[in-house]
Amino acid sequence: MVATLTEISPEILLVLVATLLYVAATWVQARTASFWLALASLMVAAGLTAGLTVAAQTDETWRFGIFDDAFAHVLRWLTLFSGLLIVCLGWERRHSPMAGEYYGSLLIVVAGLSLVASSSNLVLLFVSLELISVPTYLLLYLGRRDARAREAAAKYFYLSILASALFLFGAALIYGVTGTTNLNEMRAFLQQPERLQDHVPVFGPLGLLLLLAGLAYKMAAVPFHFYAPDVYEGTTNVIAALLSWFPKAAGFVAGLRLIVWALEPALADDAAWIIWVFAVVTMTLGNTLALLQTNVRRLLAYSSIAHSGYILLGLGAACVGAPPGAIFTGTESVLVYLTAYLAMTVGLFAVIVWLSEGARIESIDDFAGLGRRHPFAAACAALFLFSLTGLPFTMGFWGKLAVFYSAIATQDNRYIVAAVIGVINAAIGAYYYMRIVALMYLRESYTDRRLQYTSPVFVAVLLCCLATLVGGVWPGSVVGWQRTAADGIEPRMAAPVAQSDSSRARPLETVRDEGSPSAGAHLVRHTNRAVPLHGN
């Protein structure tokens, strides 16, 4: 129990500092101080995280709601890094009368995402997801006060409540089926086919569908994407950056932990179908509608929808399962893509925030002539746009490669088709990203803007550039790191039929199709996936 509290000490610290910021802001008027306090608390949280080790299996913190595995640790680092970026981007609000509330809410969102990765209990998972949503309502309201901003806040609020209700309903059904809210016990229950009763095939998939609907809202996946363009357009660049990373990452992390891991033994096949539909529709619609946009934030909203589609492809591939010896498993591909997505999307938003210090950036035409006036800012923006497109030597390339590889490696016809659709979509996406690059370098500028090279926003831009380049030139660093995280969710199968010594490993059975050597060398059958839920 005390070990559990130690395990989440970084999150406890962040929430306490946030509470302090809220309350102290009503007395103290030193507003810039709240920026530095938020930054310092993130640093201290990182220090606490460094002190935590991936505990041995004997430490049963999962009984009390917290996993302390490598997945939780790696994502905590990723979350703290993204928290550092978003607080740096929030630099522009340091003189606002609501600065305390602003930075406090940012810290709570960071703590929420970190807790999503480590919850071992459905109830805590739901609370962690709400810990991201509730401060976001506040931030949407604090950012801007005009009619569009109010529309954005109201729209996000009501739809988010609806999504939470769907998620809760799904969680209730899954609890009804398995009799536990603990994810570890849930997985153990579903692994025993003899204990699955008649109602599991009915309420299990229904609960799964509702859980996925709730998560799809957070990911901004079609058909739960309607809010995204309006909300991104209506809010500030900083909050749009926050929306494009935190809720989305939470959706995918919860999806990995809950669907790919806890519900996998009995419901992976249903999940693979549902996610397939989500993935194909999401990436196609996101990319197609992005072609029509001229507002920068609207365009990035559709771009973030499209990227959700790609990551969903990896999530679905994780549900199907990777064959032994696959280079990327589905889970790894999701994590690698998320890392790349953090650097490139938040990076591009950081460039926009940085440029906005000089003059507003609303339309993509505001990028015109940037290459001549501010070569460095233009180069950074171009790097992020190349990464979003998926060009080599950027991390975005490895993200796309991992996702498409893992989809094809499943040797499941649905996912091979989806990977082909994904590749076509990546080509469509190139148009609207390259259009901005062309505007920056081939057109003349009409506005003059002055840029500050000392603000924390510039630091955030640099950090994202560095991450995108290092991850692009040396992908082994990111992949190796995320591989340690992915092992707890979807254990890797060693090349041919070697037995894995991990107790969590899925039993696999490789059947060589000798009749037709041309039609695929291996047919992989997942024995525990064949648990009779439908049919027999």
Add this chain to the structure above:
Amino acid sequence: MASGELAIAVLFLWTILVTAVLLTLPRLLTPRKIVTAEKVMPYESGMDPVGDARHRFDVRFHLVAIVFLIFDVELVFLYPWAVAAWSDSGGIPAAAAAYGSGLVHVVFAEVILFVVLLFAAFVYAWRRGVFDWR
């Protein structure tokens, strides 16, 4: 099984009975000297209980409702916590036996922290002037 169905039947009957009593008793007890529309209306904290749902009311009621939630949630949470944590069959006594007596202090400290956090919300509301009826 039969006892479960009996319990549901009793619940239904009890619900009907209580509703009937609550509806008829006011009719018997109401003084009938001065009858105006306003006076016979059910009391709903100053709002019209029947009518268009989209009618306007003072936004200050909204703030009061939110502050009320602080205390409401606190109470709603503390009762089940007290019952669950100190029951003989499960909760802290059983967990302390399994995981050591240090648990008792941790669980108590946690609920105190919960109350303190709600108090912080109360202080925030107070400092931001929610209780000034402006």
